[in-house]
Amino acid sequence: MAQLQITAARVEPALLDLPWEVPLEEWPEDVLAALPRGISRHVVRFVKLAGRVLAVKEIGETVAYHEYEQLRSLGRMDAPSVVPLAVITGRTTPAGEELNSVLVTEHLQYSLPYRALFSQYMRSETAGRLIDALAVLLVRLHLLGFYWGDVSLSNTLFRRDAGAFAAYLVDAETGEIHPNLTPGQRSYDLDLARTNIIGELMDLQAGEMLDEDVDVIEVGNQIVERYESLWAELTHVESFESAERWRVTARINRLNDLGYDVGELAITTDVGGTTVSIQPKVVDAGHYHRQIMRLTGLDVQENQARRMLNDLNAYRAETDRQSEDATFVAHDWLDEVFNPTVRAVPREMRRKLEPAEIFHEVLEHRWFISQQQRRDVPMTEAVRSYTENVLRHRPDERAFLDRSTAEIQAIEG
Incomplete structure (x- = not known):
């Protein structure tokens, strides 16, 4: 123990209390948090420490330092x-x-x-949403110059995002950051993703966790199609007649709809000035996230932010405040709509989902029961119905403490 060395940007003193002299697979239950773990070539454990849950991975020293630096670099780029x-x-x-x-x-x-998402039967279209999320993640990483080298579902974590999923990189052992990626590097990552996904889905079918009728080859091919279409939209050069300058705005709007901001555009004309070419030079994901963060201070996922902005705009129209400063309207929307909706959910059930996801699902449920009953269901009634008929039967997605992966219910409505 005297030779123990901790390398960290900010050392957590409580780390010294963990049993580092014991192999990770033999750590006692009283320090572990029984969260679901994905498949890993290394021993991974979750520990409860100082009110937080940490992931600990046993790995070679050189690889550990490499992954640590890669993840720190990705963090600085908001990946x-x-x-x-x-x-x-x-x-x-x-x-x-x-x-x-x-x-x-x-x-x-x-x-x-x-x-864990597939631990009970899951529909094929939900598998498709996971692939879509992974494709978006891969595009974002490639735009930042990150070559993954080991793309797979196993090396990714998923969070709900207003009915879809948001994907996060969790394993950067083989990753490398470059100023720009070559087409060959991107192609290798994409082909590896397709191959690994097909293999992982076949494994799920063999374990009867995915319906045998699902065409895993088609689902695996989906990441290639989704990636290539998104990459083209974000990077290709578009040419048009100079009289069609409205297409610049249309291009920006399409990028915004995909969740990207355009920080800079390269616009050039030909010798005669008759043709204009446009190419996005700086594109960052999180267009709606940044809007809702600026207006409300809430740090939410991209699709959640889009849904919240839609509701905020509806509130603004209903209260006839289109001419007022958006920040003041957003403050009132928080106090009168968002916060009361979330607080109306019993405290013991709020931890099942993030507040923004609860709000999104309440809106979805309200629309559904209003259609069923052919009337405008009040929000308070919608919250009660959602709590009793939907949320009460949901697993706790925040922690899943004291449950094994096999016992987790699939995240499917």
Whole structure:
């Protein structure tokens, strides 16, 4: 223990209390949080420490430092990835036997590995939404110059995002950050993603966790189609007649609809000035996220932010406040709509989903029962109905403490 070394941007003193002299697979139950774990080539455990849940992965020293630095770099670029906390080396048993180093990361709350999502029957279209989320993640990483080198569902965590899913990188062992990626690097990542996804879905079918009628080849091919269409929309050069300058705005709007902001455009004309070419130069994901963050201070997922902005705009129209400053209207919307809706859910059930996801699902449920009953159901009634008929039967997505992966209900309405 005297040789133990902790490398961290900010050392958490409570880390010293963990049994580093014991192999990770033998750690006692009283320090572990029984969260669902994905498939990993390394031993991974979740631990409860100082009111937080951390992920600890036993790994070689060189690889641990490499992954730690890659994750830190991704964090500085606001990439969707887990947050690294420390690398711990110099571990030995009381008998002097050397133990592998470990990488410690923060557990991403409300996230689940794909096998937990499939632990009970899941529809093929939901599998498609996971693939869509992974494709968006891969495009975002490639735009940042990150070559993954090991793209798979197993190396990804998923969080709900207003009925869809948001994907996060959780394993960066083979990753490399470059100024720009070559077409060959992107192609290799994409082909690896397709191959791994097909294999993982076949494994689920063999374990009777995915319906045998699902065409896993077609689902695997979906990531290629989704990735290539999104990459083209974000990067291709578009040419048009100079009289059609409205197409610049249309291009920006399409990018915004995909959740991207355009920070800079390269616009050129030909010699005669008759043809204009446009190419986005800086595109960042999170267009709606940044809007809702600026207006309300809420840090939510992209689709959740889009849904919240739609409701905020409806509130603005209903209260006839289109001419007022949006920040003041958003403040009142928080006090009069969003916060009361979330607080109307019994406290013991609020931890089942993130507040923004609860709000989204209440709106969905209100629309559904209003259609059923052919009347405008009040929000208070909709919250009661949603709580009793939907949320009460949901698993706790924040922690899943004290439950094994096999016992987790699939996240499907």
